[in-house]
Amino acid sequence: MTPDMQQTQEILERYPHDREQLIQVLQEVNRTYNYLPPEALRKVAEGLGVPLASVYGVARFYGAFSLEPRGRNIVQVCEGTACHVRGASGVGDEFKRLLGLGETGGTTEDMEFTVVGVNCVGACALGPVVIANGEYHGHLRANKVGKLVRNMRKKD
Numbered sequence: 001m002t003p004d005m006q007q008t009q010e011i012l013e014r015y016p017h018d019r020e021q022l023i024q025v026l027q028e029v030n031r032t033y034n035y036l037p038p039e040a041l042r043k044v045a046e047g048l049g050v051p052l053a054s055v056y057g058v059a060r061f062y063g064a065f066s067l068e069p070r071g072r073n074i075v076q077v078c079e080g081t082a083c084h085v086r087g088a089s090g091v092g093d094e095f096k097r098l099l100g101l102g103e104t105g106g107t108t109e110d111m112e113f114t115v116v117g118v119n120c121v122g123a124c125a126l127g128p129v130v131i132a133n134g135e136y137h138g139h140l141r142a143n144k145v146g147k148l149v150r151n152m153r154k155k156d
């Protein structure tokens, strides 16, 4: 399904030709569609007067942006060293098992969940850490993953 570009247009109207606001615009576009659709990136490049290659460069650089469609719920499992030694891989595996995802994670067919591994998120003392829809969950154990998934499903 092609995303509605009217929303991108409305975002751009708040930042008329202000190339300094590229990251801000991309954040809003990413929040709106849950990823950065190629059509929106073309529109942003035109609207801000920034070369398309530069827009893609910024979009690829920041881990908060996604160039692929993602699920309604985003689970980021920290795979940094501190979290790894405290059992992060078991936590990540449990998310994937419960959601029927393969070894590498990804997005469920119903577009409800995306599970991705991320580098250190700066909360090492709380490891293993999972960020679920922007909310940090520290000291997470595999046996608590089911409850977290159920709670995320409930928040509609």
Ligand code: FES
Pocket (backbone or CB within 6 Å): 078, 079, 080, 081, 082, 083, 084, 119, 120, 121, 122, 123, 124, 125, 127, 129
């Ligand atoms: S390694 Fe996970 S928060 Fe730092």
